Amino acid sequence: MADDAPFDVQPGATVGEAEIDALYASTDALLRLNFVATLDGAANGPDGVSGSINSGADHQGFAAMRRAADVLLVGAGTVRAEEYGPARTPMVVVSRRAQRPESVRDKDGIVLATTRASGAQEDERIWVCGEDTVDLAAVIERARASFGPHVLCEGGPTLAAELVATGLVDELGLSWTPHLVGGSRAAHPRILDGTDVQVDLTCRHLLEEDGTLLGLWRVASLTEQARRSPR
Ligand SMILES: NC(=O)c1ccc[n+]([C@@H]2O[C@H](COP(=O)([O-])OP(=O)(O)OC[C@H]3O[C@@H](n4cnc5c(N)ncnc54)[C@H](OP(=O)(O)O)[C@@H]3O)[C@@H](O)[C@H]2O)c1
Numbered sequence: 375m376a377d378d379a380p381f382d383v384q385p386g387a388t389v390g391e392a393e394i395d396a397l398y399a400s401t402d403a404l405l406r407l408n409f410v411a412t413l414d415g416a417a418n419g420p421d422g423v424s425g426s427i428n429s430g431a432d433h434q435g436f437a438a439m440r441r442a443a444d445v446l447l448v449g450a451g452t453v454r455a456e457e458y459g460p461a462r463t464p465m466v467v468v469s470r471r472a473q474r475p476e477s478v479r480d481k482d483g484i485v486l487a488t489t490r491a492s493g494a495q496e497d498e499r500i501w502v503c504g505e506d507t508v509d510l511a512a513v514i515e516r517a518r519a520s521f522g523p524h525v526l527c528e529g530g531p532t533l534a535a536e537l538v539a540t541g542l543v544d545e546l547g548l549s550w551t552p553h554l555v556g557g558s559r560a561a562h563p564r565i566l567d568g569t570d571v572q573v574d575l576t577c578r579h580l581l582e583e584d585g586t587l588l589g590l591w592r593v594a595s596l597t598e599q600a601r602r603s604p605r
Pocket residue numbers: 408409410411416417418422423424448449450451452453455456468469470471506507508509510528529530531532533534536563567
């Protein structure tokens with residue numbers, strides 16, 4: 375547990391829902407990523423979705439992070455793979471296409487952030503942010519202006535890697551669950567996929583329940599990163 379944790383907890387102590395909420399609470403302008411991974415680093419299970427690799431403890435963290443967030447950010451690949459539905463929290467789906475994925479096509483509380491090249495017409499539920507690719511900094515700024523400062527990105531790996539590479543991510547919430555999946559990187563990506571990054575993090579907390587490790591890390595500040603990797 376970090377020295378400035380919101381409460382004092384000794385190793386081996388039990389934490390309940392209120393403490394878990396306190397660990398994830400933040401009203402700051404924050405971009406937090408949340409992922410679950412197997413012990414061999416896969417971001418999905420044998421069926422290609424993350425529901426088959428999560429656990430009760432992971433779900434507790436997931437729910438606490440959602441309660442803390444003002445707006446969710448999700449890549450269209452995740453929405454298609456997982457038939458991601460709407461949530462109580464507003465959701466922005468990032469895509470190069472003009473239409474929202476099927477599972478959220480006619481649902482309230484969903485915004486599509488897309489490109490001008492998609493041909494989509496801007497309205498309150500379609501944000502055109504970028505020419506050929508969505509400008510992620512612009513989307514986050516717009517999401518904060520519309521819904522509030524605390525943005526929670528629930529994946530997937532392609533979007534998350536771009537966000538990290540762009541320097542937009544402040545925190546990573548990650549659970550390791552006691553599963554092994556094996557297979558290829560194409561079938562089972564890691565939590566960041568496609569874009570190279572080099573980022574250091576510091577641990578805020580690490581909890582354990584029934585073999586799941588539930589952690590929160592903060593991205594080291596840019597000046598700290600520059601000091602560690604001088605050019
Ligand atoms: N373990 C976990 O916690 C977790 C969480 C989420 C997802 N997953 C898993 O991850 C897998 C999906 O991976 P993925 O990498 O395809 O997911 P993804 O990152 O959600 O989706 C990638 C898609 O997002 C859109 N996109 C991303 N960046 C963009 C940009 N800058 N501009 C425009 N569009 C952009 C594109 O959509 P278009 O193709 O529509 O243009 C792209 O094809 C699934 O197996 C899912 O179960 C795991």
